[in-house]
Amino acid sequence: MELQHKDSTQSKGTCTCSWCKGSGKRGRRTCPDCNGLGTLYLVDCPDCLGTGVSRDRGVCKTCKGKKAVSSVEADRIHTAREKYDGYLQNPAGVFFKSIACYIAIAFTARSVWDQMCVTLEFLFDAEMIFPSGFILLLALSILFKQWNNLIKGSTNDADGSKPRTIGTVLFIVGILTAIIAGPVTSDGFGWMESKAQNTLNDKILKSSSVQCLEVELSRKVDYTYFGKAQMSNGESKDIVARFVKTGRSHTRHSHLKFKVTVDLL
Numbered sequence: 001m002e003l004q005h006k007d008s009t010q011s012k013g014t015c016t017c018s019w020c021k022g023s024g025k026r027g028r029r030t031c032p033d034c035n036g037l038g039t040l041y042l043v044d045c046p047d048c049l050g051t052g053v054s055r056d057r058g059v060c061k062t063c064k065g066k067k068a069v070s071s072v073e074a075d076r077i078h079t080a081r082e083k084y085d086g087y088l089q090n091p092a093g094v095f096f097k098s099i100a101c102y103i104a105i106a107f108t109a110r111s112v113w114d115q116m117c118v119t120l121e122f123l124f125d126a127e128m129i130f131p132s133g134f135i136l137l138l139a140l141s142i143l144f145k146q147w148n149n150l151i152k153g154s155t156n157d158a159d160g161s162k163p164r165t166i167g168t169v170l171f172i173v174g175i176l177t178a179i180i181a182g183p184v185t186s187d188g189f190g191w192m193e194s195k196a197q198n199t200l201n202d203k204i205l206k207s208s209s210v211q212c213l214e215v216e217l218s219r220k221v222d223y224t225y226f227g228k229a230q231m232s233n234g235e236s237k238d239i240v241a242r243f244v245k246t247g248r249s250h251t252r253h254s255h256l257k258f259k260v261t262v263d264l265l
Helices: 071-089 091-118 120-124 132-153 161-184 190-204
Strands: 014-016 039-044 068-070 212-221 224-231 236-248 256-264
Touching: 039 071, 068 071, 071 091, 071 132, 071 161, 091 120, 091 132, 091 161, 091 190, 132 161, 190 212, 190 224, 190 236, 190 256, 212 236
Parallel strands: none
Antiparallel strands: 014 039, 039 068, 212 224, 224 236, 236 256
């Protein structure tokens, strides 16, 4: 069932921008919603068309019976309605998009978790956790926007309970996928194992005919890791790998500087 759309162009006064609380700033940046003005225009509510009454003759859930919403909110409602109408016309599209997000989450969540297990600073360091962290957040944000559009787009639609439920379930499955692919399936050593293997081959065994095929770490004490290295000649060597933070870069985009050292025992 397709909802009616109406352009909200007639001003009904102004209201304080709810995102910046009238300050015109969001953090250190100019608020993108009000362009630094601190106020927004009020326009007819797109869901009740400015009547304050919903289709079932109750109070409009979107404007709470006030008949008007901010111009920014009206634009978001129009966008949500278009996405919702698109779902009604092609429900399979929502599921295919969700599956693509789940695949991206499954491939990146473990990498992000492994890095976080080394040091939580990686979580706040965009350059170090990129691109896996960026892909993970992008996939989760797509699922969140999809859920939000299905919720907002069907607010006053009597037949919208099923799409709302579907959007909620798909978003929750995305979060569960991240949890299962990260903390549940990972031992927390994967990232350090890869770094230790690269360090062995590039620095310690660089001029040797023997190469490290695999590193398996079994335990850690602070930033010191213990395990074994499987060599190309069939030998298995005990190793100690250490994650050493050397400070932060002093470039415009500061990021964590570190090195991984490995000792063969």
